[in-house]
Amino acid sequence: MTTALVTPEEPKLDHGIEENPVRPAPRFAWLIVLLASFAASAALFAALGFSIVGVIIVGYVIYLIAVTVTYSAMAGRRKGTDQLMRSLIYGAFVLALIPLVSVLWTVISIGAPAISADFLTKDMYGLKGVVDKAVVEQGAPLQGGALHAILGTLIITAIATLISVPIGLFTAIYLVEYGKTSRLAKSIRFFVDVMTGIPSIVAGLFAFSLFGILFGIGTKNGIAGAVALAVLMIPTVVRNSEEMLRIVPNELREASLALGVPVWKTVTKIVIPTAASGLASGVTLAIARVIGETAPLLLAVGVTMKTNVDPFNGPMNTLAVYAYNLFKFPLNPGYRDPSLERAWGAVLLLVIFVVLLNLLARFIAKVFAPKTGR
Amino acid sequence: MSKRIEVNDLHVYYGNFLAVEGVSMTIEAKSVTAFIGPSGCGKSTFLRTLNRMHEVIPGARVEGDVLVDGENLYGPTVDPVNVRRQVGMVFQRPNPFPTMSIKQNVLAGVTLNSKKLSNSAADELTERSLRGANLWEEVKDRLDKPGSGLSGGQQQRLCIARAIAIQPEIILMDEPCSALDPISTLAIEDLINELKDQYTVVIVTHNMQQAARVSDRTAFFNIAGTGKPGKLIELADTQTIFQNPTQKATEDYVSGRFG
Numbered sequence: 001m002t003t004a005l006v007t008p009e010e011p012k013l014d015h016g017i018e019e020n021p022v023r024p025a026p027r028f029a030w031l032i033v034l035l036a037s038f039a040a041s042a043a044l045f046a047a048l049g050f051s052i053v054g055v056i057i058v059g060y061v062i063y064l065i066a067v068t069v070t071y072s073a074m075a076g077r078r079k080g081t082d083q084l085m086r087s088l089i090y091g092a093f094v095l096a097l098i099p100l101v102s103v104l105w106t107v108i109s110i111g112a113p114a115i116s117a118d119f120l121t122k123d124m125y126g127l128k129g130v131v132d133k134a135v136v137e138q139g140a141p142l143q144g145g146a147l148h149a150i151l152g153t154l155i156i157t158a159i160a161t162l163i164s165v166p167i168g169l170f171t172a173i174y175l176v177e178y179g180k181t182s183r184l185a186k187s188i189r190f191f192v193d194v195m196t197g198i199p200s201i202v203a204g205l206f207a208f209s210l211f212g213i214l215f216g217i218g219t220k221n222g223i224a225g226a227v228a229l230a231v232l233m234i235p236t237v238v239r240n241s242e243e244m245l246r247i248v249p250n251e252l253r254e255a256s257l258a259l260g261v262p263v264w265k266t267v268t269k270i271v272i273p274t275a276a277s278g279l280a281s282g283v284t285l286a287i288a289r290v291i292g293e294t295a296p297l298l299l300a301v302g303v304t305m306k307t308n309v310d311p312f313n314g315p316m317n318t319l320a321v322y323a324y325n326l327f328k329f330p331l332n333p334g335y336r337d338p339s340l341e342r343a344w345g346a347v348l349l350l351v352i353f354v355v356l357l358n359l360l361a362r363f364i365a366k367v368f369a370p371k372t373g374r
Numbered sequence: 375m376s377k378r379i380e381v382n383d384l385h386v387y388y389g390n391f392l393a394v395e396g397v398s399m400t401i402e403a404k405s406v407t408a409f410i411g412p413s414g415c416g417k418s419t420f421l422r423t424l425n426r427m428h429e430v431i432p433g434a435r436v437e438g439d440v441l442v443d444g445e446n447l448y449g450p451t452v453d454p455v456n457v458r459r460q461v462g463m464v465f466q467r468p469n470p471f472p473t474m475s476i477k478q479n480v481l482a483g484v485t486l487n488s489k490k491l492s493n494s495a496a497d498e499l500t501e502r503s504l505r506g507a508n509l510w511e512e513v514k515d516r517l518d519k520p521g522s523g524l525s526g527g528q529q530q531r532l533c534i535a536r537a538i539a540i541q542p543e544i545i546l547m548d549e550p551c552s553a554l555d556p557i558s559t560l561a562i563e564d565l566i567n568e569l570k571d572q573y574t575v576v577i578v579t580h581n582m583q584q585a586a587r588v589s590d591r592t593a594f595f596n597i598a599g600t601g602k603p604g605k606l607i608e609l610a611d612t613q614t615i616f617q618n619p620t621q622k623a624t625e626d627y628v629s630g631r632f633g
Contacts, residue, residue, distance in 0.1 A: 180432050251469040255533070258427055259483035259540055260459030269486050273473040370472035370522065 025075035030083060033070050037063035060091060107348050114142065114345025123148035124305040129332030136335045144331075146346050148307040149322035153353070155311050156222050156301065156318060157291050160229035165283055167230075168237025175238070176245040177267050189242075195235040203231040204296025211300070222311025225301035225318070229290045236289055240282030244275045277368035284361035288354045294320040319350045376574040377443040377460075377543040378403040379424065384438035386419055386428065393419050395603035397438075399593060406566060406575045408585035408612065411595035411627070416604025417578045418466075418548050420595070424576065425461035425546055426454040442543070459487070462537035466549040468529030470521030470536070477517040479532055480504060483540035499539055507535035508565050527558020534565060538573070545569060547577040551584065563588050582628060586616050594624045 041059030045051060064087055072080030122145035134140040171188065179185025207228035211219040248271050256266040272279070302315030303325050317325075323343040330339035379401040386394040394416035401407045409417040422428040423436050426447060440447040447457050470479045480500045484491060491499065500517065504510040509531040513524070521532055530550060537545055547566070551559040566588045569575050579585050585592050593609040608621050619625045 249469070251465060251467060252471060254427065254430065254463075254465065255469040255471070255536075256482070256486065257430055258425065258458055258463035258465075259486065259536065260455050260457075261483065261486040262455050265486050265488075270471055270473075274471070276473075370520070 022076040022078055025071060025079060029070060030067055033067045034063055037066050063087065107344065107351055111344035111348030114341045115348065119145040119345055121145060121147055123307045127331060132332040132335045132338040135338045142338055142341065146319065146322055146349065149317040149319045149346055150349065151307060151309055152316035153291060153318040155309060156225045156229065156316065157287060159223065159226035159311060160233055160290060161287055163226060163230040164233035164237050168234045169241050171238045172241030172245055173267060175242050192235045192238045196239065200232055200293050201295040203228045204299035206231060207296065207300040220300060220302035220315045221313055222301060222316045225297045228296035228300045229293060232290050232293065233286050236286040237283060240286060241279055244278030244282055245271060248274045274370060277365040280364040280368055281361035284357050284364065288357040291353055292320050292350050294324050297321050319346045322346045376403045376572060380441040382439040384423065384436060384440065386423055386436050389433040392603040395605050397606045399606060399609050401574060401576060403574050404570055405590040406570045406577060406588050408589035408592045409578045409595060410582055410585050410592060412597065415595040415597040417595050421546050421548055421576060421578050425463055426457045427463060459540055460542050461544045461546060462540060462542035464533050464537055464547040464550045467553050468526055468533050470529050470532050472522045474521060475518045476513050476521045476532060479521040480535050480539050482536055503535040503539040506538050507531045508561060509535055527554045527561060530554060530562060544574040549578050549580060552580060586612060594627060596623050
């Protein structure tokens with residue numbers, strides 16, 4: 001090793017970094033700028049003719065400019081850029097939130113009144129249009145409910161899960177633990193990716209024609225719907241599970257193999273338990289993804305007004321199809337409002353199901369997560 | 375319960391890349407053999423061929439023989455799973471199973487090989503293995519707590535306990551102390567000294583003082599340059615390697631004049 005002494009007269013290299021000191025800025029300066037920007041915008045629109053959207057857009061643009069200039073002057077250029085980027089990101093966040101909140105608000109505000117004990121315990125069998133006429137003209141209580149759709153959703157989704165979880169999980173295990181980078185594994189990965197993108201109606205047509213060929217044209221039952229949903233679920237389950245298995249550290253596999261444990265046992269006893277929380281929440285999210293499917297179920301399961309809990313026999317109803325059907329073919333075309341209210345009620349139930357599934361996924365992830373602590 | 379290893383002209387490949395070339399050596403039973411050498415010279419790769427962990431990596435393969443008491447590990451009828459039950463391994467980073475308690479970790483090699491253990495036998499094996507790894511006193515009151523809650527040095531000793539619970543003939547250690555502080559390192563080194571009474575121990579280390587402290591014999595590996603295969607330069611008694619090596623390269627390396 002050679003030691004080079006830095007001589008004092010050696011000139012300092014120009015490294016191109018500008019001196020750009022940062023000074024402290026008042027904590028709530030941005031808030032004052034924000035209020036001032038919107039006040040300015042409101043004043044501008046008051047002169048031109050009021051428009052709430054205009055106030056917000058122009059106010060936001062004014063704020064972007066003002067906050068950058070203010071902070072650059074007060075605290076240095078870096079702080080100014082920081083505030084500009086911050087504001088852009090928060091802006092994007094609020095923008096993304098608007099449709100979400102709006103949908104939730106609409107569903108809850110319109111759907112909530114429809115939900116009652118009757119709505120959860122009765123089906124639509126035998127209801128005539130006069131019932132809805134009475135609701136509108138005499139203020140009678142809403143009759144009929146979504147019991148058949150709730151049961152249908154639960155049964156069909158459960159069967160779809162039973163079909164797709166083993167297939168999806170085993171595929172993922174093959175891809176991560178055995179196939180790795182082999183040609184077969186690569187092509188499976190490619191086709192799974194392709195399957196992720198197929199429109200759900202194609203899955204419905206597939207199940208419809210498969211059951212048509214096997215059991216006669218026009219066969220519609222719960223199993224056909226479950227098959228259609230499974231076609232949509234499998235790629236999601238494979239993808240989620242693959243990611244989860246892949247993040248299991250390779251060191252654990254090696255530790256197990258080095259103890260003389262065969263590969264299949266390493267997978268079942270070490271890899272899967274370690275990944276269990278991720279796998280379970282991945283499956284739950286895959287269920288949430290298909291529970292609201294409409295088109296494939298309309299094709300493969302059909303529609304009925306009657307409670308049918310036998311997935312092997314005859315059409316069933318599901319919440320999304322129920323909502324679609326009541327919207328498209330109201331019980332009484334002259335008096336649509338009660339039917340629309342039922343449809344919104346069904347949609348709200350569906351949203352509640354999805355929220356519950358997501359909470360369940362979090363809960364499962366927590367229960368299965370590898371324990372730490374002393 | 376320990377065996378001697380004989381390696382004859384072993385070539386180790388990753389796909390078409392020759393990583394280690396033509397190693398022949400004898401590793402004595404009931405002794406500690408250390409592998410030293412610069413990074414990338416194939417010490418760890420070679421070590422992993424001794425319990426057929428090398429072939430776990432896709433595309434990895436070997437040519438040549440490894441004889442354990444005369445039996446070729448790479449014979450056509452040999453099951454790698456059986457090899458690994460006889461040749462235990464401790465890795466660079468402690469890797470206890472996160473889903474298991476301390477006790478389950480110790481017993482993992484036995485229970486995962488679907489041997490049923492009675493409660494008393496399990497307790498006895500746990501205690502014996504943990505004592506063997508000098509960890510019993512520290513964890514005996516919390517055997518049901520997760521293994522990942524231990525400190526790094528304790529985790530590494532837990533991994534050693536796990537490795538000796540299946541009663542292997544040989545224990546391989548791949549830089550077992552490189553992620554540990556000096557005190558834990560000392561604990562592991564003491565342990566290695568005790569282990570050699572019963573087992574054949576092979577240890578890869580970057581720390582030459584460590585090799586000098588723990589090993590009876592030392593092998594020096596070197597590499598001619600990037601992309602070239604690693605080679606065994608010489609294997610001799612540790613004292614000879616550090617004080618009076620026959621090869622110039624070894625002398626340069628152990629005296630720090632390397633590169």
